[in-house]
Structure formats: structure tokens, C-alpha cells
Amino acid sequence: MYQYDTLDKEFLADRAAEFREQVARRLAGEITEDQFKMIRLMNGLYLQLHAYMLRVAIPYGSLNPVQLRALAEIGRKYDKGYGHFTTRQNLQFHWIKLADTPAILDELAAVDMHAIQTSGNCIRNVTADPYAGATAEEIDDPRVWSEAIRQWSSLHPEFSFLPRKFKIAITASAKDRTAAKVHDIGLMVRRARDGTLGFEVIVGGGLGRTPYVGPTIREFLPANRLFSYLEAVLRVYNRHGRRDNSYKARIKILVAALGAEEFARQVEAEWEKVGAAGDLPDTEIARIRGAFAPTSFDTLVNRSEAFEEAKAADPIFARWARNNLRPHKRPGYSIVEISLKGIGDTPGDASSDQMDLVADLAERYGQDDIRVTHEQNLVLPHVKLDDLAVVHAELRRAGLATPNVNLISDIIACPGLDYCALANARAIPIAQDIARKFENQDRAELIGELKIKISGCINACGHHHIGHIGILGVDKKGEEFYQLTLGGSGAEDAAVGSMLGPALPANRVAEAIDVLVDVYLRERQDEERFLDTVRRTGVAPFKEAVYADAN
């Protein structure tokens, strides 16, 4: 966890004080709601269907127990006792009163947190691999670069009024858990043959109305030139991105219009002019690296008798261990995924009590480290194998031990029409229907990795384009319908899914998923995942089965 110094703390305190004044002016009627909009959107405050929604930044999805407890407490004091983790690794409170927001921002600042740039046409919260610092796959710790970008992008004087919002993701592993290729900028840490650290730079990916898998515009950017290069990309975008139509204003549209090659050429030309003056000194990167509290691992052996015995004795624990644990870089440790996708629950929601429990577990068994994944789950990145049984038991008591990570009921869903003013259809009840349909864990494991992603409208906050099965809510003459896509992926094999056929009414969606799964189980060869089978066979056999009745 990056330790804030006085300067970082004062930055947040100043910002919170400013917002307190601005809210006072709004409440006193000195400014109109329209004028206030610009202010609140720079501070993560949205006006939704029923109330204000406050989106708290969780930079690169990294939290310590003190912070998670503060979020729990805010949820209790100012919301309805829970919060909602998002696909940007952030946390949203959906039932906030405007008059409470200054106090909330103060409470956040007290634990080194904020809501800066979680909305507005600026550089949003940077996301990173939730397994950073714990996985053996990574080339370097992406959190160091994420934190440097967080600072550089905070109240950036030139890039706070971009044509549209701007999202950056960083991964340092070959297995991409950040959906980097569908970001405005995706950075993939690479090492050159001579050992130099750098980034592959992907620009112009995105979802929404016009989904794109982003092209690589630079194969290798030396790490010490990152910030001048980002400046060049952002400047080309700020100057030339479309501003006449907000649906065509994302950088992906500019990159697609110019072509990746021409866009890259313009960036390189600008980069040359920016020069090294735009870079962060190596000493600052080193300082940030050093400001991450060191994790101290015990020297352990690979095999834990306690863990093996617990698995043999308790099939429930064994199932959880099979599905929710990931290999750690150190012998004797494990990465623990905590599913926020309990069957019948709202994907990504956690109650304040659950947050407190996770904070406790991180403190007792997890090196004070908690992560949020873009798939709306939590992670304890460093847990000893010896402690897994007790961690599981505690999670289970709190309803947090659903053994379904990466399985069919581990669904991403946006808040949808239950909360959001933009939505055309509900997303949460659809996710709940599907999860219930596949409640049988044996069947879910038999099906294996299957990522379902649901958006309540074309803005695609639920990432439906990159779901192995994507579900998009549409409005048909006042009725909620759902369009299915197949074959999408947000991982290293990123792809936009293909449309299955005409949209289905809400009560037919879960049933259609069941049919899709049956086709997969019939068609799959060897170890194929659902995604692999779809890619091999194409959409046709799936389409035929789902629409068989209609013919």
C-alpha cells in the first residue's frame, strides 16, 4: 500500500475544503444546479434516479483495512449500510444526501481517500491488476506506475476538460485482468531483450455504443519516458478529439477516424516536441516504489498440511479452494478471491458489516492488503495456506464464501434501471435470475469459466461487449428486452462479441442462457472453455438452439 506523505494528505484536505465551500454555495442558492454540475462531477457526485450517488476512487483497486472500515462506516452513517464495488475498482454509495457530502469527503480524506475525477471528462481512476505484488506472472509491480499516474493526472491543468472521459489500465502480467485492450489507454508492462523496462501502449479501445479492441500504437515505450508520452497522447486527443457529439467524443473514435498508424504518427511528432521535460524524474518513481509498505513474507514450504487436511475433511472448503484461490508468487501463500456474487445478491454489493469483516481478515491474515477487481469482487492478495481454512470459515459466516469466481454466476452487472437515469432496462434482476438458475455448483464447475456481463443500456458500464455471453438491456416500446452477444472477451484475447439474434423479453433470458450452456456442453472438445467453443463453431449452433421455438 502506498503511504501518503504530508503533501499527498494536504492535497486531499485542500480539495475537500474547496468542495465544502462549493456545496455551501449550492445549498445557499448562490449557484444553480447547472453551474453546480461541473463542480460535483469533478468530485464524483452524480444525480441519479432517486438520490445523489457518490463514487469514491479506489486507486488501482488497492485498499488497506483502515480505509475499508472507513467506507463501511460511511455506508452505515450516510447510506443504507452498504456500498457497491464497480468495474473501475471504485465504490459507489447510491443513497447520499448532498448536505452530507462535505463530511463524507472529509472522512475519506482522513484515511487518504477521495472522489476526485471519478466522473467528468477527465482522466479517471487508473485501474491495475488486482493481483499486483502477489502473482508470479508479473514483470514489475503495476501499482507503482498506477500511483505515479494517479498523482500526475490529479487536477491536471491541461487535461481536466477533455472531449470525454479517459480511462487508463495497467497490467504487468501476460494474463490480463484489467481489460486493458478496451481502455482509452492500456499499458502492458514489457521488458526489452536488453532488460529495459517499458510499456506496450494500446490506445483507442473502448466499449459503449461503438466498441473497439484498441490497437497498439507503440510496441515498446521505455518506462522512464511514460509521462511525456502520455502527455503527447492526451494533447493530440484534447486538440483533435470530437466535441460536437458526445457519443463520438472518446479517443477510440479519433483513433479509428485517423487510423492507428496516422494517430501514432501524430503522437510521435508531439512526443518529440514535448521531450524529456514531460517526464517524471527517476528519483520520484523510486520514491513512490519505496513508499509502498513492504510486504514481509515468511519462508514457507509449498505444501501446507493444514490446508490439505481441511480440503480432505470439508468438501465445501475444498470447492471454495478449487474456485476462489489463485497461485501466489511465494511458497506457502495464496491469493484469495472473495466473491461478491452471492446467489441472488446484487453483483458487487457489500454490506458495511461484510466490509468490516474483510478488513479484519486482511489485518489478521492478509498483510493489511485488500484489492477490488474490475469484475466486482474483492481479493486478499497474501494469505498463508495454513490460514485458509479459518479465513474461509469467517467469510462463510458473513455470506462471502460463494465458490464461483470466473464461473457462470460470477456476473458483472451495471446498476441498471434500479438506480441509473441512463438505463433502458434493469440489469441486477437478470443477473440474479441467471445466478439462481445455475445455483447447482457441480453444474457450474462442469461448465467452467464463463463470463456473463450485463449492461442496462448501450453505454455498456456492465461491459456486455466483452462478456463470453453479453447481455444488453434495450427498451422496446416501454418494455425491457435483452440482446445477447457471444464470444466477447476483455482479457489478453480481447474481442467484441457477436450478436446472437433478436432481443428476448426479461423472463426468457435465464432460460436462453441455459440453452446456450447446453449447446456448449454438447459441442465442446477437450478442455475448451465456452469462449473457445463459440470461437470455433461460430454463433450458428447457439443461435439455432435459442430461437428454435420461434421458428
Added chain:
Amino acid sequence: MPTRIKLQADGTFVLAEDPFTHVGDDAGLPPGDVIISLTRFQAEGDRLLSEGRSVGVRIEPAEEVETLAYDLPRIAVVAVAFPKYRDGRAYTAARLLRERYGFKGEIRAVGDVLREQAGFMVRTGMDAFEPADGSTPEQWAHVAHRQRHVYQRAADSRLPAFAERE
């Protein structure tokens, strides 16, 4: 005489008299110092300057500051336009004028200019403001100085955090 908020060399904001008149493309030219469009400047700039006037040029967001590069030494003011506060191209324009072209004259924010933007405007090198929200120099100073620290190098003289920390 009309006024605008001016950022002075000592970092203070004052309400200063404005000797310039904004003149539209179709309007007749009054005597004295004027701010005109880039198009009009390209057509009439030489003549106006030879009359001994000070001339300012108004840059719209879609116009590139590069086109002014060779004229900058004889231009007194570049007025960067904000048709809407959301249009952030003027920040890039101002920064390039200061950092890349070393422009020493006045860079004036005009249009939908709101005090909430003061910090960003000052940091990108703007030093004169025609606020659309009736805000005062005191309010501009308050907003511009609000953050004790900044994280980036920009067109002002503030030390970024990484330099402050050294």
C-alpha cells in the same frame, strides 16, 4: 473603461482597466487597441500594427496556435476562447503559447469563463480573465491558490510535488 481580472507578476489578482476593444469580423474598427479574430488578423494585422496600435488575436478552440507562431512577437494579447466551459482546448493553446513558443504577452480567457476554472487557467499560463459569472479578483485568487500543492509541471512557476519533495 471596461475591466478584466489581471494576474500580476507578484501573483496577485487585480481588477485592471482594459485598453482593448473586442471587435467582431463584420464590425467597423474603432480607434485604439483591438482584439480581432485570427482571420481578420491575417487579413488586416499588418496594417493595424503599422498604425501603431496594440493588437490582440482571438483564437477559437479549433484554430491552432501554431498558425500564430511567427506573429507572436508583435501581438500584445492572445485571447483564448471558451465557447463552453467544457471545451478544454484553450488550456492546451495557452500552455503551448507559453512553453513552446515563449509568448510573453497577455493570454486572456474569454467566453464561458467561470471561477472554478481559475486554478487550471493560471497553471496553463493564462494571466487575464473576463469572467462570465461576475466573480471578483479576490474569488479568483482564492480558487487559484486553493491547492497548496500541485502534481505536475505546467506553464506557471509552481514547483510540482516531486520537486517539492526533493
